[in-house]
Amino acid sequence: MASGIKDKVAIIGMGCSKFGERWDTSPDDLMVEAYVEAMGDAGIEPNQLDAAWFSHHIDDIGSGKGGTPMSIALRLPNISVTRVENYCASGSEAFRGAVYAVAAGAADIAIALGMEKLKDTGYGGLPAANYGTLGPQIGPSGSAPGNFAQLASAYTAKHGVSAEDLKRAIAHVSVKSHANGALNPKAHLQKEVTEEQVMNAPMIAEPLGLFDCCGVSDGAAAAIVTTPEIAKSLGKKDLISVKALQLSVSNGLESQHNSWDGSYFHTVRVAAKKAYAEAGITNPRKEISMMEVHDCFSITELVTMEDLFISEEGNAVNDVMDGFYDSDGQLPCQIDGGLKCFGHPIGASGLRMLYEMYLQLQGKADKRQLSSPSIGLTHNLGGQPASNVCSVAIIGSL
């Protein structure tokens, strides 16, 4: 069995742009914004960077393909820049690349940067995805909300939860995130909403209304990683280290085999188990201090609580309604406002989540600061429930 990544790599700098409808900001400028903050936080010079990973999902409305956009925008010293794309887990994938390079000894210091410029489409919501030449001839011409909304129909059928109770619970998921986002100056949406507003919002894809869907925005985030030894040699104290990095990818079972019931994320369960084993966590409900999960839609977050083994199967509705995941609950979730309030510039989101965990672990989260968190979990889910990529990352104090 592999020894795992636990405590082999430390984060020494992070940056995150303001997320939102950045009409006057180019993809390059977004990258610069996150990069400058991360480099300043790390206190290093560009020539100390050995390698870079760049996550960017929709290249046709962003900066284009390859590693050159990042290298040119940041004027990197001709180091390797690897562009990665793995659906909504792209940001976490870039982080994984940088962390593994450091752990392998191939790089002393590496940077991961994710960026997405979504507001150059001319309309709200995500642009249509590219599924190759066969996919469009078979699959529905649907949308992300339509795909994720199906969790609700399967969940209610399986657990006997009424559609009304589920609708109210997922409304609370959004209400909680908006309350958190209202305290975050970098969030796209900084207004609180009421349960009634969420429940009565225009329908997007049944049963998901407008406020059950995350925002669509522009943004970038970056992380600089090195070994704990080098971090200390740079004068860093109270290090934040990587405890686990896991990625699980659907192999077609959910979409082609009747053993999956449509009410949960198979890959999340696989990735979570591996991540907990890698981090040495045996009781996630008790041991994890805070989480940033992939709340692309409110139903996604609710189901994910069970798939991460925090809520018992079929009991997430009760935990949500009991305030277990609220900022003053036992396991605060989306303390920065989540995708719900940050929006989801796809390539950046995984790193944006880590940014909040990193701030919280250092006690730098300002009005959102939780008391003494020690372990933070981030989770990304890209694709759709029936076919997806899931990443689970755990970081904490070294």
Next chain:
Amino acid sequence: MSDTGISSIANYIPRLRLQRKAIAESNAWMAPNLVGKGKGAKAISNWDEDSVTMSVEAARRILGPEDDRSHIDSLFFASTTMPYSDRLNSGIIRAALTLEETTQCTDVSSSIKSGTTALINAFNSVNSGKNSYSLVAASDKRKARVASSQELNFGDAATAISISKENVIAKFIDSASLSIDFIDHFRGPNEEFDYNWEERWIRDEGYLKIIPKLINNLLQDNDISPSDISRFILPCIFPRVPQTIAKKTGINPDCIVDNLAVSVGDTGSCHPLIMLTSVLENSTPGEKILVCSFGGGGDAILLETTNLITDFTNIETTIDLINNGVDEDNYMKYLTFNDLVKWEKGMRAEIDRKTALTTLYRHNDAIIGLVGGKCSKTGTIQFPASRISVSPNSPDLDTQEPYKFAEKKANILSWSADYLSFSINPPNYYGIVSFEEGGRIMMDFTDVGEGDVESGKDVKMVFRIKAFDEVRGFTRYFWKAVPI
């Protein structure tokens, strides 16, 4: 009399019934003459149906759920509204029905009488011994100008007929044809709509002269008295024309078959066959049936029912199809479905729908025939097939055998009604459909009403238009789920 005849026949009538009153009232401000004609309803297809998809539906009704369709050796498809001017339309139907590649496929077009012409060709091919089991499918989905009488009259439907020398319910006696360049209407290349001449001339010089001549030729050639005819089928929208012709030719006017104009509309090339279906669903042995069609001259076919007609029935008869229709009084919806108004589709509709023909060909069985795979080792059923099986913990290599999904029982696992993605008929219903024997497909739903979709509900598969590539004029087909 030959041994050749009809062994099975079935109609497909799409579910929506546009109320003619809705058409007439919407246009009364400029065409007050339509108000008096606004009676009854016409069958209209969903936006994702055309003459090919409707023919597939009709043909499935006579083929049944059996996988083995190797007995069919020829297929004739008749329509004046084929989706392709140059792509074998009957070839698409063959692939959707998973008939053998060796099936001889023929498109018969260019006249409203093409349905009967296709039927005559099928009779002759079987009668001659060239083919042993022939399939005829006829369908039309005709466009008409807003506020035209054609808009009120035209309906959408399809009929399929199997021809063989076995299990014959109606024997083929003979046929007669006249090919006369009488132009009651025409449609030039690249034209959407017909150009029509004066109705009185069509009636007097067309129907009333051509059809009697045709009938007389056929009856005299076969030494059959007009009084022996027990059912007289003549699709004609002009009032009292069949009665006049019956009187003229000596046929008992009581034998005139209802033309379904009030409940279905004039369905073009398949209309004589739709009427024939309705007759054979209610016939007794020994009835002589005369089927006539008009267009570029005309065809006349003489049939006689056998003793097997007593046991013949369709799971969904023509009367059932008519009664099961859903009233639609939204005229704008009809115009939108048929692209008769310029409507705001939104930027999401701008996506390039270019179809990779190489991909379509590689996966033709899956896309057009809904054929997946079954692992010969584990029995795992999946769609689409793949070299490595999806069997959990048993990724067997190259064990897939073809497995047909289209006629298998299935139900809804998960679904949503999507208001965001582009649809010609929003909201866009889709979800995961699980098949009882195994396998599942994430697919579009169609023919859905509000509240029709829920997890666990049974669905059936239907062959439909997936998308239009308006830039290149390509129609993309796939299968969809309909709640039942």
